[in-house]
Amino acid sequence: MxxxxxxxxxxxxxFGMLLVSNLLASQTYWLSDIAPTKEEAxxxxxxxxxxVIRGKRGYSKKLWxxxxxxxxxSTYVEQxxxxxxxxxxxxxxxxxxxxxxxxxxxxxxxxxxxxYNLFLTDKQxxxxxxxxxxxxNESLNxxxxxxxxxxxxxxxxxxxxxxxxxxxxERLPKESFHLRMGxxxxxxxxxxxxxxxxxxxxxTMSTQKGWAKTLTTDSEGRAAFQMIxxxxxxxxxFKKRNMESFLIIAEYESDESGMYQGEHYNGIHYKAxxxxxxxxxTRDYKSYAYGLMIGLIGLMASIFFIYFHRKRRANQYQEKxxx
Numbered sequence: 474m475x476x477x478x479x480x481x482x483x484x485x486x487x488f489g490m491l492l493v494s495n496l497l498a499s500q501t502y503w504l505s506d507i508a509p510t511k512e513e514a515x516x517x518x519x520x521x522x523x524x525v526i527r528g529k530r531g532y533s534k535k536l537w538x539x540x541x542x543x544x545x546x547s548t549y550v551e552q553x554x555x556x557x558x559x560x561x562x563x564x565x566x567x568x569x570x571x572x573x574x575x576x577x578x579x580x581x582x583x584x585x586x587x588x589y590n591l592f593l594t595d596k597q598x599x600x601x602x603x604x605x606x607x608x609x610n611e612s613l614n615x616x617x618x619x620x621x622x623x624x625x626x627x628x629x630x631x632x633x634x635x636x637x638x639x640x641x642x643e644r645l646p647k648e649s650f651h652l653r654m655g656x657x658x659x660x661x662x663x664x665x666x667x668x669x670x671x672x673x674x675x676x677t678m679s680t681q682k683g684w685a686k687t688l689t690t691d692s693e694g695r696a697a698f699q700m701i702x703x704x705x706x707x708x709x710x711f712k713k714r715n716m717e718s719f720l721i722i723a724e725y726e727s728d729e730s731g732m733y734q735g736e737h738y739n740g741i742h743y744k745a746x747x748x749x750x751x752x753x754x755t756r757d758y759k760s761y762a763y764g765l766m767i768g769l770i771g772l773m774a775s776i777f778f779i780y781f782h783r784k785r786r787a788n789q790y791q792e793k794x795x796x
Contacts, residue, residue, distance in 0.1 A: 501551070503593060503746035504536045504610040507718055509549040509576055512548060513703045521650050522613030523750050536591065538577040543679040544720050544748075553577040555579075555593055560633055562587025562614075583614035586650075587627040592636055596733060603731075603738040607638050607745040611704075615650040632668070638743040639665045640676070640723040642693070655754040656702035663694045664723045666743065670694025674725040680751075680772060681717045700751050712753075721747045 506524045508514040517524040517535070524663040525532040541547030557569040562585045569591070583589055593608040611630075628648055630641045641660040645652060654660055664674040676696035679685035684704045687695040703717070727741045 475693045486711070500540065501542045501744070501746060502538060502540050502606065502608055503721060503722075503748055504593070505539050505547075505610050505718070505748055506534065506536055506610070506750075507614070508535075508713065509537060514706055519612075523716075525583075525614075526580070526583075531582065531616075532614055533572060533579060533580055533582045534589065534614075534731065535580045536610055538571065538593075538608075542677075543685060543717055544681045545679075545682070545683050548722075550577045551575070555595060558592045560590045560592070560631060560635075562589065562627060566635070577609045583612070586615055586619060588613055588631060590631050590633060592633065592793060594636055598733055598738050601737075601739050603733055605638060605743050607636050607640075607743075608747060609636075609747045611642065611747065611749075613650060614764075615683075619680055619697050627666060634668070637667050638722060638723075638725070638745050639652075640745040640747050642749070642789070644749070654700060654749065654751040654752065656700045658700050658752045659697050660700055660749075660751075661695055661697040662710075662721060662723070663745075664696070664745070665724065671725050674723055676724075676771065677722045678719055679722075680719045689703050690723075700731060702754070715753055716750050718748060721749070753766060761767070789794075 495707050498754050503749075505535070506517075508517055508524070513535075516526055518527055519525075520527075520532060522534075524535075526535055534570050536548040538553050539547040552573050553571045555571070557571075558578060559567045559581055561567070561583075562658070567581075569579050569581060571579050579591070581589070582590070589612045591610045591612070593606075595606045614660050628644055630644065632641070633639065637657045643663055645654070645658065645660075653718075660678075662676060664671040664676065670692075671690055671694045672692050674690040674694070674696075675687055676690060677685060677687040678698045680701060680703065684701050684703060686698060690696045690697065700719075723745045725743045728739075729745070730739050731738070
């Protein structure tokens with residue numbers, strides 16, 4: 474005989490897995506490298522490609538499945554049975570699965586230098602419309618100990634033929650493995666459908682602090698955002714490595730009709746999500762440094778001025794004896 478509390482817990486887990494599977498395409502889900510708990514966060518460290526786990530044989534990446542249209546309102550999903558596909562820098566593909574140990578998370582080792590792309594795709598028909606979702610995470614693995622002469626061919630983005638709808642971050646001018654996106658930078662995304670640019674797709678960027686903006690892709694499938702400056706600490710609290718996250722959601726509707734798993738649909742709603750990290754602009758902390766330097770120079774000048782002024786006044790009234 475099954476104990477009732479355990480039986481109910483099993484039903485809850487199964488319902489949660491079914492819920493994520495059935496609603497993944499119709500709601501907004503995305504993959505994040507920001508840990509849900511302080512205990513998990515202590516295992517992570519910041520690297521060139523965001524947050525990683527450092528091991529004896531290199532870095533590993535851990536990602537969590539999250540639900541929500543913005544980082545501010547997103548929650549962490551506890552269970553998911555959706556399969557994932559990892560494409561490494563050598564274009565090798567491997568199937569992965571969520572661990573579902575408290576959270577729907579996945580961990581993979583990064584043995585090669587370059588960009589790793591993790592994809593999760595799902596299709597469901599809802600109200601006669603085929604809902605097609607693509608979750609994507611692009612993670613960089615780089616070690617300065619291996620040098621930098623060989624990385625030029627690893628910088629361009631990966632075009633993965635295994636997904637029909639994709640959102641691709643275009644590289645910044647003079648991008649390298651050490652270039653970090655910062656406030657004020659222009660970050661451009663290209664939306665692709667079956668390998669071709671999509672005109673008229675809605676692309677929304679939202680940041681960790683609640684700023685959001687929606688653009689429509691141009692004839693080349695491009696939407697370009699200027700990263701907002703939203704970090705204003707006092708000068709003694711400024712951290713040039715302060716990392717914030719942003720979320721990108723691309724959506725496009727097509728009037729295509731067809732059949733999927735024996736069910737007819739009259740249109741397709743495509744949705745792709747991708748997350749990234751950004752930092753304070755180098756101009757910000759340089760201006761803080763310049764301001765501090767100018768302040769120190771002004772303070773030292775004031776001290777010298779006061780010192781010599783008082784010394785001059787003291788010498789002016791010295792007592793002299795006449796013979």
